[in-house]
Amino acid sequence: MAEKSKEIDKSSIIKRPPMDLKHPQETLLRKKAIPTIYCPGCGIGTTIHAFLEALTKYSKIPQDQIFVVSGIGCTGRASGYINLDGFHAIHGRAIPFASGVDIAKPSLKPIVISGDGDLFSIGLGHLAHAARRNTDMTVICINNAIYGLTGGQDAPTTPVGAKTRSTPYGKISFPFNLSHITIANGATFCARYTVYEFVQLSKAIGRAINHQGFSFIEVISNCHVNFGRRNDLGDSIAMRQMFKKARVRMKEEDIGFDLHKTDIEYEIGKGFTKIPTGVFLNEKDEPEEFSERITHAYEFKK
Amino acid sequence: MVVEKQQQKVLTGTYFKNGNWAIIEGAIASGIAEFFAYPISPASEIVEYVTYRLPAVGGKAAFIVEDEIASINMCIGASWAGSKVLTATSGPGFSLKQEGLGLAYMTETPLVCVNIMRGGPSTGLPTFSAQGDYMQAQFGSHGDYPAIALTPWSVQECFDLTIEAFNISEQLRSPVILLADGEVGRMMEEITIPDEKDIKVINRKQPPKNTDKSKFRQYDVSGQDDLVPPMAHFGEGYKIFGTGLTHTEDGLPKLDEDLHIELITRLYKKLEVNKHLFTEPYTYEIDDAEVVVIATGITARACLQAVMDARDQGMKVGLYRPITVWPFPKEDIEKIAQKAEIIVAEMSMGQLIWPVERFAKKKCTLVRRIGGTPPEPKKILDAVRKLVKK
Ligand SMILES: Cc1ncc(C[n+]2csc(CCOP(=O)(O)OP(=O)(O)O)c2C)c(N)n1
Ligand code: SF4
Ligand SMILES: [Mg+2]
Numbered sequence: 001m002a003e004k005s006k007e008i009d010k011s012s013i014i015k016r017p018p019m020d021l022k023h024p025q026e027t028l029l030r031k032k033a034i035p036t037i038y039c040p041g042c043g044i045g046t047t048i049h050a051f052l053e054a055l056t057k058y059s060k061i062p063q064d065q066i067f068v069v070s071g072i073g074c075t076g077r078a079s080g081y082i083n084l085d086g087f088h089a090i091h092g093r094a095i096p097f098a099s100g101v102d103i104a105k106p107s108l109k110p111i112v113i114s115g116d117g118d119l120f121s122i123g124l125g126h127l128a129h130a131a132r133r134n135t136d137m138t139v140i141c142i143n144n145a146i147y148g149l150t151g152g153q154d155a156p157t158t159p160v161g162a163k164t165r166s167t168p169y170g171k172i173s174f175p176f177n178l179s180h181i182t183i184a185n186g187a188t189f190c191a192r193y194t195v196y197e198f199v200q201l202s203k204a205i206g207r208a209i210n211h212q213g214f215s216f217i218e219v220i221s222n223c224h225v226n227f228g229r230r231n232d233l234g235d236s237i238a239m240r241q242m243f244k245k246a247r248v249r250m251k252e253e254d255i256g257f258d259l260h261k262t263d264i265e266y267e268i269g270k271g272f273t274k275i276p277t278g279v280f281l282n283e284k285d286e287p288e289e290f291s292e293r294i295t296h297a298y299e300f301k302k
Numbered sequence: 303m304v305v306e307k308q309q310q311k312v313l314t315g316t317y318f319k320n321g322n323w324a325i326i327e328g329a330i331a332s333g334i335a336e337f338f339a340y341p342i343s344p345a346s347e348i349v350e351y352v353t354y355r356l357p358a359v360g361g362k363a364a365f366i367v368e369d370e371i372a373s374i375n376m377c378i379g380a381s382w383a384g385s386k387v388l389t390a391t392s393g394p395g396f397s398l399k400q401e402g403l404g405l406a407y408m409t410e411t412p413l414v415c416v417n418i419m420r421g422g423p424s425t426g427l428p429t430f431s432a433q434g435d436y437m438q439a440q441f442g443s444h445g446d447y448p449a450i451a452l453t454p455w456s457v458q459e460c461f462d463l464t465i466e467a468f469n470i471s472e473q474l475r476s477p478v479i480l481l482a483d484g485e486v487g488r489m490m491e492e493i494t495i496p497d498e499k500d501i502k503v504i505n506r507k508q509p510p511k512n513t514d515k516s517k518f519r520q521y522d523v524s525g526q527d528d529l530v531p532p533m534a535h536f537g538e539g540y541k542i543f544g545t546g547l548t549h550t551e552d553g554l555p556k557l558d559e560d561l562h563i564e565l566i567t568r569l570y571k572k573l574e575v576n577k578h579l580f581t582e583p584y585t586y587e588i589d590d591a592e593v594v595v596i597a598t599g600i601t602a603r604a605c606l607q608a609v610m611d612a613r614d615q616g617m618k619v620g621l622y623r624p625i626t627v628w629p630f631p632k633e634d635i636e637k638i639a640q641k642a643e644i645i646v647a648e649m650s651m652g653q654l655i656w657p658v659e660r661f662a663k664k665k666c667t668l669v670r671r672i673g674g675t676p677p678e679p680k681k682i683l684d685a686v687r688k689l690v691k692k
Binding site: 030032033064065067069077079080083084085086087088089090092093096097098099100101102103104105107108125126128129294297298 | 541
């Protein structure tokens with residue numbers, strides 16, 4: 001009762017932003033599609049912003065040559081909010097859709113933005129093959145360790161022991177290391193950052209877009225609503241603080257051939273304790289990207 | 303392999319070839335740019351032949367991809383980038399393509415999918431012929447959508463109907479299924495490919511050149527009598543967006559009852575107002591017939607033999623062979639049923655008999671055979687005799 005009578009500290013109330021406040025990347029947002037479906041504080045918004053920054057600051061590819069594809073999931077809705085050519089493919093199939101476009105119009109650069117479940121559970125086969133072919137596309141995977149959209153069931157990225165709606169006794173099976181899988185299958189550029197590392201993430205996305213061939217960005221993101229809440233990891237800010245503490249910067253030289261060095265560590269009760277981040281692979285003598293290889297293969301001598 | 307002619311787009315001339323070959327020649331004459339598929343009997347020949355033929359005539363790509371799911375989704379992507387695309391498969395692969403086909407119907411994506419029907423369910427009889435996928439062609443993907451499916455009975459029709467399939471697909475912005483039974487795909491007979499100038503090829507409607515790209519609404523059909531929205535492609539500056547979710551005229555997701563009703567109703571209406579585009583059925587002596595045999599593909603050829611034999615014996619019998627099976631030719635069936643008894647002959651446990659009986663509004667006779675062979679003419683003749691005597 002005593003608590004209630006306490007005077008409210010008005011300075012702590014967040015003021016409603018003025019109505020004329022503009023998003024720094026306003027022209028790249030599809031206004032008709034906004035408001036987004038995202039929970040406040042979700043790392044997907046941060047990643048979309050980092051991508052738009054990459055497009056305007058670091059990418060050398062003209063915006064009219066970029067198109068964005070995503071699959072199904074919270075992340076899957078990302079393509080709809082970006083004011084470029086885009087497509088919302090079915091669950092797991094963003095990569096084949098993008099591959100079809102890339103082959104039909106090689107002048108376009110496909111950007112796939114999708115979730116860990118979409119790309120590495122139902123869509124893993126396609127990711128492996130696109131990496132093997134070195135298709136010219138950038139895949140940005142938002143790894144929130146959960147199936148967000150469907151309400152928080154365990155994904156192939158969910159750490160052992162983590163509680164989800166479908167692992168009430170703790171996750172039993174081992175998680176994938178997404179960057180490891182992608183490099184092993186033939187990607188020619190790979191980086192991982194957490195949503196805490198906004199600038200580095202944005203720069204890495206820019207490098208990935210400029211890279212010719214299959215480039216992969218793994219974004220460790222917070223689904224505080226479905227993952228954080230059930231594992232006592234706090235809100236969006238608390239989860240980002242956790243990412244800040246857990247990240248360990250790694251360079252290509254540090255990793256060498258031992259991709260296990262990029263493994264993420266997680267402890268029940270503590271959350272993520274180690275998240276190696278950085279540019280893990282940048283093949284300078286990259287093999288030719290796929291659509292160029294096709295063109296060369298079909299050059300017939302008359 | 304006709305190496306000396308490989309770089310000629312339309313192979314004008316008369317040949318002794320199989321249906322799978324004719325389908326590829328039809329697709330190339332239609333102007334496909336890409337082909338993506340996964341090999342499967344009895345459609346493997348298509349996959350093999352196209353990888354040799356298409357690049358030679360300037361096609362952008364023809365190759366095998368990781369699975370049928372990838373192939374249908376790559377086709378959808380290529381179509382949104384402006385290409386005419388083909389994929390081909392059989393039974394199990396057709397099952398895997400169903401979710402992708404649903405996306406193509408929903409996003410109004412032109413493409414042609416060939417299904418060379420084999421014995422099922424499951425792995426069934428891989429190298430044997432069947433006609434068991436008629437229902438799947440219409441009801442295989444979840445939800446409400448109006449399918450389009452054509453079915454050939456000869457090698458010549460494999461060529462002609464592939465071109466028809468592309469023309470319909472382009473005009474209606476819809477996937478079209480070419481359903482050929484394994485027998486029609488693999489049997490060899492004479493086929494004539496006409497001169498290139500005599501082949502009618504129709505391409506999709508695109509927004510007029512002077513369109514204000516910033517105001518373009520990609521699913522807006524106002525002013526379009528055919529209810530088909532003009533199709534803009536990626537990389538043309540329109541900033542288009544596609545989704546399998548229920549969407550607005552801007553192509554953006556909106557989960558709304560009225561909008562859903564409006565969208566799905568238009569997809570059905572689109573087929574209705576463009577009925578004239580669908581290939582007419584083949585009929586043989588049905589005007590005075592007391593009994594009409596209904597069949598498709600190789601089974602219809604067995605039926606034609608039976609009908610001719612019956613006519614020789616003085617029985618008033620005819621053959622009705624729908625070429626467009628979906629949308630189902632309901633008016634024709636209603637008309638036939640008023641004057642004649644109906645026999646449906648199929649190389650399945652009975653599929654087309656369902657819609658036939660529904661629109662005939664009476665019991666029809668089913669003559670069926672499974673296991674790779676169509677019902678023999680004798681069996682069909684026996685069924686005819688029973689009905690004529692009555
Ligand atoms: C074929 C199919 N199976 C299942 C679903 C249901 N589904 C929608 S999103 C999703 C998981 C998405 O997880 P993720 O890709 O990690 O995206 P997030 O929501 O976490 O961003 C599932 C299982 C579906 N849409 N389609
Ligand atoms: S459910 Fe999770 S992933 Fe989805 S919007 Fe909310 S916080 Fe983000
Ligand atoms: Mg996820």
